[in-house]
Amino acid sequence: MVAAMMLMPPHEQMYQALVERDGSFEGLFFACVRTTGIFCRPTCPARKPKPENVEFAASAQDALSRGYRPCLVCKPLSEGAGDPPWFAALLASIADAPDVRLRDEDLRRRGLEPVQVRRAFKRRFGMTFQAYQRALRLGTAIRALRDGAGTLDAGLDAGFESASGFREAFERVFGVPPGRAQQHAVLMARPIDTPLGPMVAIAGEDGLELLEFLDRRALERELATIRNRLQRAIVPGEHPVLDDTATQLREYFDGTRREFTLSLKPRGSEFQLRVWSALCEIPYGQTRSYAEIARRVGSPAAVRAVGTTNGRNQIAIVIPCHRVIAADGSLSGYGGGRWRKQWLLDHERR
Ligand SMILES: [Zn+2]
Secondary structure, three states: OOHHHOOOOOHHHHHHHHHHOOHHHOOOOEEEEOOOOEEEOOOOOOOOOOHHHEEEEOOHHHHHHOOOEEOOOOOOOOOOOOOOOOHHHHHHHHHHOOOOOOOHHHHHHOOOOHHHHHHHHHHHHOOOHHHHHHHHHHHHHHHHHHOOOOHHHHHHHOOOOOHHHHHHHHHHHHOOOHHHHOOOOEEEEEEEOOOOOOEEEEEEOOEEEEEEEOOOOOHHHHHHHHHHHHOOEEEEOOOHHHHHHHHHHHHHHHOOOOOOOOOEOOOOOHHHHHHHHHHOOOOOOOOEEHHHHHHHOOOOOOHHHHHHHHHHOOEOOOOOHHHEEOOOOOOOOOOOOHHHHHHHHHHHHO
16 A cells, blocks of 8 residues: 555646646646546546546555556556566456456466465555456456446446356445345445545535545545444445535545544543534634543543544544644654644644
């Protein structure tokens, strides 16, 4: 996930770089074209999409997991310093036929050692070869589902050999079989791009439940906890709260919004809810210490518990846990990484 941690340039700048085919942006972002489902390098010689049809990804892995296929013209996956000589050809063959599942014996037949293949994928994408293929297939299936394809067609088109294989993979990710995903009482999830990398937002009729950076380590566990506690599935989709979240986050990053007016539904103990609500009272651009928050919630001795609760906040940025720092003024920890905490505090002081 190293690549996804990279800071992406502002949206307008990326679009301009894309139009100008600016080579200095190579590797900083990938352009995903909604109308074609293809993702490209900034320098791709193909005709450039309209701004409203582009979304940006910090890494190829991120683009793949959103259901985009690598462009056959600029081959965004096929070049990398230090890659073994066979790597580019293998990537190209997966891109050409994402529905063909390559097993260990298939690799050996091509003269490749599965262990080396796994190592190369781990290094380049932070995941195994199998996981990479799965992500590519599942991403394609999710995209097709979102576009209204029938469940079975979506799965089979994405290269799952059987309906049950697709159902299994889908259920592992979303907690319900694909057929029930649309009808059931579910929580809706959508990715939101930010200058600090992609986030995921989850909302239901009670409000925003989660807003986290996609590369946060605890994310999968948090999703599982939400699913289990609420007995609800999480599926990719649209929701007014998610639209508002995306809009207000964009305004926040543009510097035009200092307060969020979203309906929030954080889930936690009575103490945790008190702490999170105290965090929301810290004004934009200011910081508080853990001890100050502990006093604020009427439990002056509970400094450590306040620290833990601060770290358990699942609605990043909107519940501003980044505004709590150590008593000596040092940053202290942050679930999304300290570099993001520093960035957010600097941004609010600008
Ligand atoms: Zn391209």
